[in-house]
Amino acid sequence: MTMLCDRCLHQAVIYQRYSGVHLCREHFVRDVERRIKKDTRKMVEGGDRIAVALSGGKDSTLLLYVLSEIFEKRRDIEILAITIDEGIRGYREHTIRVAKNMTKNLGIEHIITPFRDRYDTTLDELVRTSDVGPCTLCGVLRRGALNWTAKEASADKIATGHNLDDEAQTVLMNYLRGDVKRLFRQKRRDDFIPRIKPLKGIPEKEVALYGFIKGLDVDLHECPYATQALRSEMRELINDYEVKHPGTKYALVRGFEEISNIITYPEVQLSRCKICGEPTSNDVCMACLLSANGSRENNTHKSKLRPTSQC
DSSP, rough: OBBTTTTTSOOSSEEEEETTEEHHHHHHHHHHHHHHHHHHHHHTTTTOOOEEEEOOSHHHHHHHHHHHHHTHHHHHTTTEEEEEEEOOTHHHHHHHHHHHHHHHHHHHHEEEEEEEHHHHOHHHHHHHHOSSOOOHHHHHHHHHHHHHHHHTTTOOOEEOOHHHHHHHHHHHHHHHHHHHHHHHHOOTTTOOOEETTTTTOHHHHHHHHHHHHHHHOOOOOOTTTTTGSSHHHHHHHHHHHHHHHHTTHHHHHHHHHHHHHHOOOOOOOOEEEETTOOOOOOOOOOOHTTTTTGHHHHHHHHHHSSSOOOO
């Protein structure tokens, strides 16, 4: 049986179980863009230079596309893209190709920062020699490289492609770990560039459908290390619960936002990393520890590209 759009009676392309609404292509696109614009207006100010973390995947590609449309006529807002090349053979080269094509077509400045230049190593090499999980290594070093590159590019904010599913998974993971500190982490200070998440209210499935309808060129390769992450387990758990109880993802995220508005967690006192000089809550930042730059302290200070921390 053909489902019709609840707003125009044309053929529907999606049924939003959490809202109980059928939408055709046109009204679905409008709905997604409306929600992104609504959230973005709360995050962006006139004069901002926004660095989009562009991996080449569906989320970051959609993010760059929509932001470029939203601010196309705003001369007081600049958009640029930053791609971090972790050095994952057989995977990252494909996404970089997509990222390059995307920024070229949109006429947007594009900066690529390899792990090799930042940390004298690649993620593949670190995984072979470290006892730390690949997603932990990547997360810390990638955030550090992104923050450093954005700072060098004089960006005021970093926009990431985290969607509703990502946010719900993060909340649940931290609840299950009892990681209160991470849950209530304060806004970045000092040399940390503020992060914004314009897609935080858009489910992953809708991000993919939007990209398909718009004909966006995205890379569908999956990171070879993704299956080793706890996040994969959280994704399956939440998706199963969402099927039985539509709106679960929104409830998880909104519930945490309400709690965080009521409870103020003690602010973390930051100092400077003894190796790279970036803000950290410890003597040596995690990026320096994980990239093993601690043994090359003298060379680190002479390097043009220094490792960045994440506290």
